[in-house]
Amino acid sequence: MPRLSDSMEEGTILKWLVSEGDDVKRGQPIAEIETDKANMTYEADTDGTVSELVASEGDTLAVGDVIARIGEGSGDTGSDPQEAPRQEEPEPQEPEPQGSDPSSNGGERVKASPVARRMAGEMGVELAQLEGSGPGGRIVKADVEAAAHDGGTKQKERPAKAAEPERAEAGAKGEVEFHELTRLQQTVTRRMAESKATAPDFQLVAEVDMSAAVQLRERLKEVADPAPSFNDMVVKAASIALREHRRVNGAYRDGKFELYSRVNVGIAVAGQDALVVPTIFDADTKSLGQVAKDARALIEKVREGKVTPPEVSGGTFTVSNLGMYGIDSFSAVINPPQAAILTVGALKKKPVADERGRIVARDMMNLTLVCDHRILYGADGADFLARVRELLESPLSLAL
Amino acid sequence: MPTMRYREALNEALREEMQEDESVFVMGEDVGVFQGAFKVTKGLLEEFGEKRVRDTPISENTIVGMGVGAAMVGLRPVVELMTVNFSLLAMDQIVNHAAAVGYMFGGQVSCPMVIRMPGGAGHQLGPTHSHSFEAWYLHVPGLLVAVPSTPADAKGLLKAAIRDDNPVVFIEHETLYGQKGEVPENGGPARFGEAAIRREGDDVTVVGISRMAITAEKAAETLASEHEIEAEVIDPRTLRPLDLDTIVESVKKTNRAVIVEEGWPHGGVGANLAALIQEQAFDWLDAPVMRVTGADVPMPYSKPLEQASFPHEEHVVQAALSTFRDV
Numbered sequence: 001m002p003r004l005s006d007s008m009e010e011g012t013i014l015k016w017l018v019s020e021g022d023d024v025k026r027g028q029p030i031a032e033i034e035t036d037k038a039n040m041t042y043e044a045d046t047d048g049t050v051s052e053l054v055a056s057e058g059d060t061l062a063v064g065d066v067i068a069r070i071g072e073g074s075g076d077t078g079s080d081p082q083e084a085p086r087q088e089e090p091e092p093q094e095p096e097p098q099g100s101d102p103s104s105n106g107g108e109r110v111k112a113s114p115v116a117r118r119m120a121g122e123m124g125v126e127l128a129q130l131e132g133s134g135p136g137g138r139i140v141k142a143d144v145e146a147a148a149h150d151g152g153t154k155q156k157e158r159p160a161k162a163a164e165p166e167r168a169e170a171g172a173k174g175e176v177e178f179h180e181l182t183r184l185q186q187t188v189t190r191r192m193a194e195s196k197a198t199a200p201d202f203q204l205v206a207e208v209d210m211s212a213a214v215q216l217r218e219r220l221k222e223v224a225d226p227a228p229s230f231n232d233m234v235v236k237a238a239s240i241a242l243r244e245h246r247r248v249n250g251a252y253r254d255g256k257f258e259l260y261s262r263v264n265v266g267i268a269v270a271g272q273d274a275l276v277v278p279t280i281f282d283a284d285t286k287s288l289g290q291v292a293k294d295a296r297a298l299i300e301k302v303r304e305g306k307v308t309p310p311e312v313s314g315g316t317f318t319v320s321n322l323g324m325y326g327i328d329s330f331s332a333v334i335n336p337p338q339a340a341i342l343t344v345g346a347l348k349k350k351p352v353a354d355e356r357g358r359i360v361a362r363d364m365m366n367l368t369l370v371c372d373h374r375i376l377y378g379a380d381g382a383d384f385l386a387r388v389r390e391l392l393e394s395p396l397s398l399a400l
Numbered sequence: 401m402p403t404m405r406y407r408e409a410l411n412e413a414l415r416e417e418m419q420e421d422e423s424v425f426v427m428g429e430d431v432g433v434f435q436g437a438f439k440v441t442k443g444l445l446e447e448f449g450e451k452r453v454r455d456t457p458i459s460e461n462t463i464v465g466m467g468v469g470a471a472m473v474g475l476r477p478v479v480e481l482m483t484v485n486f487s488l489l490a491m492d493q494i495v496n497h498a499a500a501v502g503y504m505f506g507g508q509v510s511c512p513m514v515i516r517m518p519g520g521a522g523h524q525l526g527p528t529h530s531h532s533f534e535a536w537y538l539h540v541p542g543l544l545v546a547v548p549s550t551p552a553d554a555k556g557l558l559k560a561a562i563r564d565d566n567p568v569v570f571i572e573h574e575t576l577y578g579q580k581g582e583v584p585e586n587g588g589p590a591r592f593g594e595a596a597i598r599r600e601g602d603d604v605t606v607v608g609i610s611r612m613a614i615t616a617e618k619a620a621e622t623l624a625s626e627h628e629i630e631a632e633v634i635d636p637r638t639l640r641p642l643d644l645d646t647i648v649e650s651v652k653k654t655n656r657a658v659i660v661e662e663g664w665p666h667g668g669v670g671a672n673l674a675a676l677i678q679e680q681a682f683d684w685l686d687a688p689v690m691r692v693t694g695a696d697v698p699m700p701y702s703k704p705l706e707q708a709s710f711p712h713e714e715h716v717v718q719a720a721l722s723t724f725r726d727v
Binding site for chain 1: 725726
């Protein structure tokens, strides 16, 4: 079972694309595999003949387990599988066992240079999916930079197959259906529980006067397609404030504060039966129009189940919006190990007192910042949130 | 800027320092009447007389031992050994005495002496005259080690070595004595522990020791013209103290390092430097640190074999390319 994402511990064979006895070429898709992040097509890393499909469709195996054997030569199904190039290696470019470094869970190490490994971690690139251009197929710095630049991989995605619900006998609650979680749902489950169990969180709520932003958006509609949404404005305002407040753009991990050089804002999107948080990379340096375009494209991909692992990795902060459901304000679970998550409520006309005490109607919206108190203290969070509000109330600075 | 040969630059450094400081004197085999096996001490006997330019018997351990004693009582001896190979006869005085004496007596005495010796192959002098033992002296705490590759560095570093209160092993290169280069007029002493960036580049760092700095520079031109690879060539100039900062800084930029030396591979200067680079720049490396070294054999006498036993430009080019792709 190849490691197809950094966090992958096991994978499910959704479908075999080859049969025993088939000749395969290196690079030919041989299986669809469901990981914790996405469904992917896995390609053969060597030429040969499929001598045995060890795992059946629907089987879930730990990373490093054998899923199939590919023998040498056409029709050579009888060859000793031990001598055949091993299909289970997650490093498609390195058929030689020499230099590999089996980890404790049975997975094998991807061959990458130290700088490539470091940068992949920083940029949210999955090493296992890259083709190394260095000596002996080593993944080098240039490969990681190219992958981060393209933001995509050759992997294809398919919607998760809904498991057939089991049923239990009727009790006081009536008939019970049991649904197996998809890998993605398992990941959400694990990470949300981990967040609540480890991050001592607190919330700050601020009411923002969006009247100027509403006017700006009306003007932008005339010139921009797509016109930036209020959520895009929040993402842009947050990214500017993140650049100024480094700890918010960081994480508490293993006794250290990690502060990131890039501002990558994740936007929570309801996907097919799961929550997906695609990333708008370098949101601080992108124009509001570009943020809007990126967000549109990512949301579309999530809805179609086409989002790739690099697109859901590397986030340094998250924005979650339930305003479209009419929710006034809400709390959210921090996306670990990020320092905070910002939630956006509905924009509503409300009576407020102006500076002279007169009641006027203004476009109001609530923002809630949920902070991990291990890295962000009350004043840090308040300072950040005040800056976001200031930017949204004078939204021309967002359009710069 | 005047141009002079490497041996003339060394001669000028000796003459200037002897004029400057009466406690400086020269001692060694054939340094007086014969004016040095490589003519580095030319004219010194005539100018400074027998007391300050002393011919000695063939007895390396004794020559260095006398130097250690003279240095301990306040003189500044410059001892010449005819080759680095012969210096092994004086290992006891160099390692157990010159390097250690300041530590043994808690700094009450120092040993401000220079031990000059040429090393390196190329003149068909066989295994007893042609080795490169930089690593042997680099190994010893208490010694400073200089390996100049240009006439300017030869002069500047020798002046600095004579003025330094530590014992300095000053390793010249036999095939460089006739090399010409610009030397600053009235130039002062150079600084130990300051590497020279001979050529700037963004793609691969090539560190050349002694003559190999020149070989590395030639290889860098080939890498640029034939392979579109811009190498940064660094000449450390002194191995102890070592300007590791400049090397690590460069590796952080290029993500690749190649070290070129004439000495043997095992326990060599390159082995040591490779260890330091991976300790300090591991997360910046895009390829293993490569070494280009002399062959792991006693230096052959036969000309073709001798030529095959130390690195040439093409070896450096190959090693640099191997950090980019399969070669």
